[in-house]
Amino acid sequence: MHCxxxxxxxxxxxxxxxxxGIEIPDDIRSSLVDEAQSAPDTDWHVDRLYDFAISLGASVLKPRYSRYVIDLNRPPDDASLYPGQNVTGLCPTIAFSGRPIYRDGKAPDSEVIIQRRALYWQPYHAALQTELHRLKLAHGRALLWEGHSIRPELPYLFEGRLPDFNLGTAEGRSFPDARLRAVEAVLATQSDYNWISNGRFKGGYITRHYADPQAGIHAFQLELAQSTYLDESMTVFDAVKAAPVQALIARMMDVALHVPD
Known part of the structure; x- marks a missing residue:
């Protein structure tokens, strides 16, 4: 199964x-409440947003299945990434709205979660780890760029309105502070988008787990407000809105790759 x-x-x-990812297998879909069947918490069209990265020469890894099947950016033991704050889990049962994802009595039990972890989570992470290893062997270093997006207002998860660009480096543990300052300088040259570093989103499991600065492997998460590149419904890609965002991300990537630590 290609996932x-x-x-x-x-x-x-x-x-x-x-x-x-947007696909949900039929047997899982039938157990979801109606509003969850469209997977509203998807990072809509981030693959299209990042399609420029392929022409730059980047490797790109993307899943087939929705985070409602399993969240690839959560630890396999489902430990909370943000203790004390509302979060969603490895196999989420609560949506970003705070409402249930599953019909009564249909939420996955521990056995189902183990099965999903083997079917969907492990292959993605094996591919990620293998590709990072290939890049490290070929270049002596590697940068893992985590591309995410989210609706800018979600009271269940955070207060107020999220900044447009949310940079996460696990408080400096996954990416050098000197290089982060250089990436921030790129954002500081423009006034169309606001931004923050290591605010509500500091980097998820992938950013924290795979970064190994001592070995030359750095990780950086960018959580974008979906209002920066989607239409008003925040589900449809807006190429005109997205173009300056893509150009800005490309500049950030260039700096992240080439500025000395």
């Missing part, structure tokens, strides 16, 4: 899009 798609590039850069 991900990997494009291998020539740069020491891997773009991972773990919440881009």
């Amino acid at each position: 991900f798609e990997l494009h291998r590039g020539s740069l020491p850069l891997l773009v991972s899009l773990p919440h881009n």
